[in-house]
Ligand SMILES: Nc1ncnc2c1ncn2[C@@H]1O[C@H](COP(=O)(O)OP(=O)(O)OP(=O)(O)O)[C@@H](O)[C@H]1O
């Protein structure tokens with residue numbers, strides 16, 4: 001096997017967050033920040049070593065131990081085609097509980113649970129890729145090192161967990177010869193990557209809608225409906241946006257649970273909000289598809305700004321704003337920019353819509369300065385660019 005690097009982008013939800021959990025459509029796009037994974041073969045070491053730079057933690061397992069785990073699993077579930085994901089995850093949890101008690105660095109930090117989930121994903125996705133390999137009885141023969149780092153802030157709504165899952169799935173499926181560098185972007189291979197990344201999302205999130213792993217695998221901009229799949233939007237070019245980090249951490253799973261409680265308390269009322277968001281997504285799609293074709297772009301941009309505002313007000317209505325987010329909205333509005341929550345809300349990121357040639361506009365630099373002076377993180381990027389990328393090192 002050769003050494004390679006995977007780059008899996010993070011994402012934003014343009015419209016339809018939360019509503020998507022209730023089977024309404026969402027519009028999602030990739031951003032220009034990513035998780036990177038470097039895979040290097042260690043011909044002389046019989047060890048699989050993992051370095052999680054963002055979590056400042058390492059984990060290793062001997063190739064022999066990992067292969068023994070796989071042999072035991074094959075003996076216990078002797079199927080011709082691997083389809084035992086549920087059983088595999090259970091066995092991985094038991095196996096890792098044994099190993100991690102001895103291994104986990106910083107064992108008593110509050111990060112322990114986070115780190116455990118990240119390692120379960122690695123073990124499970126590697127085992128799944130090997131067990132389902134098209135090469136009969138595929139075996140790991142040499143050690144290798146994974147170095148995983150990210151440009152995404154973790155736990156902030158930019159899909160760091162999905163992009164982590166996509167990077168792992170792409171690396172392990174390539175390693176286990178499900179595809180090669182020439183065809184990893186074929187639709188059936190991206191679907192396989194996205195499905196395994198969804199497995200990782202289930203470990204980290206509980207019950208994700210699937211929108212994050214889908215967009216982080218396929219890239220671009222897409223319309224997604226839970227349980228029904230997605231359609232890619234044919235955009236003219238990526239959209240300029242400003243990502244503003246409120247620096248308020250929150251857990252997506254917790255916010256989704258709070259919104260569920262609200263929707264159970266006031267089903268008719270909250271359903272009306274989901275219906276409004278669905279109508280908004282339907283209005284937005286043709287605008288995103290033709291924006292940038294130079295015909296009345298100013299007018300289209302103003303309509304998109306309005307939709308940003310309406311969507312944000314609907315999200316406020318379900319209680320996923322936060323005083324720090326409100327501060328960002330008002331700084332942006334004062335300078336003439338429209339912004340909205342993206343993802344779960346209650347903290348995390350706000351996205352601000354940026355016009356063409358924004359960098360030549362003095363007001364943009366004033367906005368950036370004011371947001372930074374107020375203590376927020378600011379990063380200008382695009383929405384709807386390239387997706388997953390793998391290259392030989
Ligand atoms: N680079 C990484 N290395 C290891 N684990 C990671 C990495 N990025 C994300 N994770 C895992 O994902 C978890 C964060 O997932 P969470 O869903 O809370 O945030 P998010 O994906 O950034 O936000 P959202 O799902 O709202 O877009 C971390 O606790 C960790 O387990």
Ligand SMILES: C[C@@](O)(CCO)CC(=O)[O-]
Pocket residue numbers: 013016017018019020021157207208209210211212252256343344
């Ligand atoms: C809040 C939510 O709709 C978006 C998370 O990026 C949750 C989900 O879709 O799983």
